[in-house]
Amino acid sequence: MLDRAIIPNANTVVVLDFETTGLSPDMGDRAIEIGAVRIEQGEITGRFQALMNPGRRISSFIEDYTGITNHMLKEAPLCADVMCEFADFIKDYNLVAHNASFDKRFLDAELHKISRDYTGEFACSMLVARRLYQNAPDHKLGTLIKHANIPSEGTFHRALYDSEMTTKLWVSMLDVMQEQYGITKAPFKLLQTLAKTPKNSVRRLLERS
DNA sequence: TGCCAGGCCCTCTTTAGGGCCTT
Numbered sequence: 001m002l003d004r005a006i007i008p009n010a011n012t013v014v015v016l017d018f019e020t021t022g023l024s025p026d027m028g029d030r031a032i033e034i035g036a037v038r039i040e041q042g043e044i045t046g047r048f049q050a051l052m053n054p055g056r057r058i059s060s061f062i063e064d065y066t067g068i069t070n071h072m073l074k075e076a077p078l079c080a081d082v083m084c085e086f087a088d089f090i091k092d093y094n095l096v097a098h099n100a101s102f103d104k105r106f107l108d109a110e111l112h113k114i115s116r117d118y119t120g121e122f123a124c125s126m127l128v129a130r131r132l133y134q135n136a137p138d139h140k141l142g143t144l145i146k147h148a149n150i151p152s153e154g155t156f157h158r159a160l161y162d163s164e165m166t167t168k169l170w171v172s173m174l175d176v177m178q179e180q181y182g183i184t185k186a187p188f189k190l191l192q193t194l195a196k197t198p199k200n201s202v203r204r205l206l207e208r209s
Numbered sequence: 210t211g212c213c214a215g216g217c218c219c220t221c222t223t224t225a226g227g228g229c230c231t232t
Contacts, residue, residue, distance in 0.1 A: 020232050024214040029232075065232065101216050102231040126230065127217075140230070157232085199218095 025109035030054035035159025127195035
């Protein structure tokens with residue numbers, strides 16, 4: 001068990017990304033792949049990647065969008081089995097995702113189906129990037145990776161690759177906070193606060209932190 | 210078979226509407 005009273009820093013988190021059958025678990029959509037990277041004190045200490053069989057065919061749009069095919073999912077373990085393992089992986093780490101409200105909905109829905117839970121809190125790399133990279137052309141993950149000069153050679157829209165890229169984006173934003181504001185060990189709570197701060201108040205928040 | 214979301218954020222705002230972001 002992590003002692004969250006001792007390690008509440010933003011550089012000790014699990015960064016995760018779901019590929020899914022659609023946009024809304026409330027409308028019956030399911031997860032089809034989970035990818036995640038665990039970092040502790042900024043160093044990668046674990047990775048998780050698994051396809052999962054949602055129990056029905058996925059649309060051609062999702063096959064094209066993700067490169068994940070119905071044939072691949074037919075051979076994959078069931079969502080319940082994968083999510084049980086994933087619940088063990090995230091333990092009580094704090095969690096990060098790009099547009100976290102999306103991934104949180106699917107994590108909550110899939111864990112609810114197997115009567116599992118988690119204690120970590122979410123922070124959203126997209127909302128933080130909107131504050132720290134206000135001049136980016138847009139705040140899609142791929143655009144931000146280019147904007148932050150982060151090398152990328154893989155294929156976006158696969159869960160592990162997107163979680164790897166989100167991890168690099170997250171670390172780059174912690175670097176920005178260190179270089180521009182002298183914040184060396186940003187508390188996770190500060191990143192959550194930053195994500196909700198009006199854009200014209202970002203400098204004031206970080207200068208007093 | 211066909212259809213579907215939701216939180217954030219800006220503005221021509223708050224008794225609203227629409228774009229952004231995720232699959």
